[in-house]
Amino acid sequence: xxxxxxxxxxxxxxxxxxxxxxxxxxxxxxxxxxxxxxxxxxxxxxxxxxxxxxxxxxxxxxxxxxxxxxxxxxxxxxxxxxxxxxxxxxxxxxxxxxxxxxxxxxxxxxxx
Amino acid sequence: xxxxxxxxxxxxxxxxxxxxxxxxxxxxxxxxxxxxxxxxxxxxxxxxxxxxxxxxxxxxxxxxxxxxxxxxxxxxxxxxxxxxxxxxxxxxxxxxxxxxxxxxxxxxxxxxxx
Numbered sequence: 001x002x003x004x005x006x007x008x009x010x011x012x013x014x015x016x017x018x019x020x021x022x023x024x025x026x027x028x029x030x031x032x033x034x035x036x037x038x039x040x041x042x043x044x045x046x047x048x049x050x051x052x053x054x055x056x057x058x059x060x061x062x063x064x065x066x067x068x069x070x071x072x073x074x075x076x077x078x079x080x081x082x083x084x085x086x087x088x089x090x091x092x093x094x095x096x097x098x099x100x101x102x103x104x105x106x107x108x109x110x111x112x
Numbered sequence: 113x114x115x116x117x118x119x120x121x122x123x124x125x126x127x128x129x130x131x132x133x134x135x136x137x138x139x140x141x142x143x144x145x146x147x148x149x150x151x152x153x154x155x156x157x158x159x160x161x162x163x164x165x166x167x168x169x170x171x172x173x174x175x176x177x178x179x180x181x182x183x184x185x186x187x188x189x190x191x192x193x194x195x196x197x198x199x200x201x202x203x204x205x206x207x208x209x210x211x212x213x214x215x216x217x218x219x220x221x222x223x224x225x226x
């Protein structure tokens with residue numbers, strides 16, 4: 001079993017839809033959870049950073065962490081064509097992120 | 113503005129040549145730099161971790177003599193792909209870790225080896 005599992009998609013939604021992206025993991029030592037957005041041929045950009053379980057909201061983005069289920073989610077409300085990108089989950093057991101484990105990424109396409 | 117820059121952003125070279133990729137931290141002193149490789153439709157694969165002034169730590173399966181990493185200052189790390197071959201064609205991305213535990217990625221360098 002891989003440490004981090006993420007459905008690669010692709011996921012296609014119409015503009016304005018609510019998008020749900022998910023990752024599961026197996027290592028209970030993970031404490032720090034991140035979501036990155038990566039546009040084609042660009043470096044990843046940090047979207048959300050969460051410590052331990054709970055929710056975090058930033059504008060149209062909400063990150064949820066359920067450590068009991070080893071499951072994390074990223075919700076995008078009112079999706080826009082500019083949200084079309086690959087979304088990577090990442091997690092680490094330490095704050096320094098020295099051992100940052102990435103999911104494969106989910107490719108999202110939002111059509112206008 | 114950008115926190116991390118990479119140069120070049122895109123390079124094409126002939127098989128057997130060496131290519132140097134620079135990663136610069138623009139606003140922070142990067143105590144740690146990470147180098148990743150990403151093949152199409154694949155996730156980021158960590159190649160090596162370097163701390164300023166010390167030798168890099170390579171991940172299993174990564175040839176340290178082929179992928180030379182130099183982290184000579186707190187703002188610059190270089191990755192040199194020696195004797196590049198077509199299978200080395202990939203997207204190379206650096207990540208910096210600051211003393212405040214913030215993590216920033218560079219924009220990436222696309223290497224194509226003919």
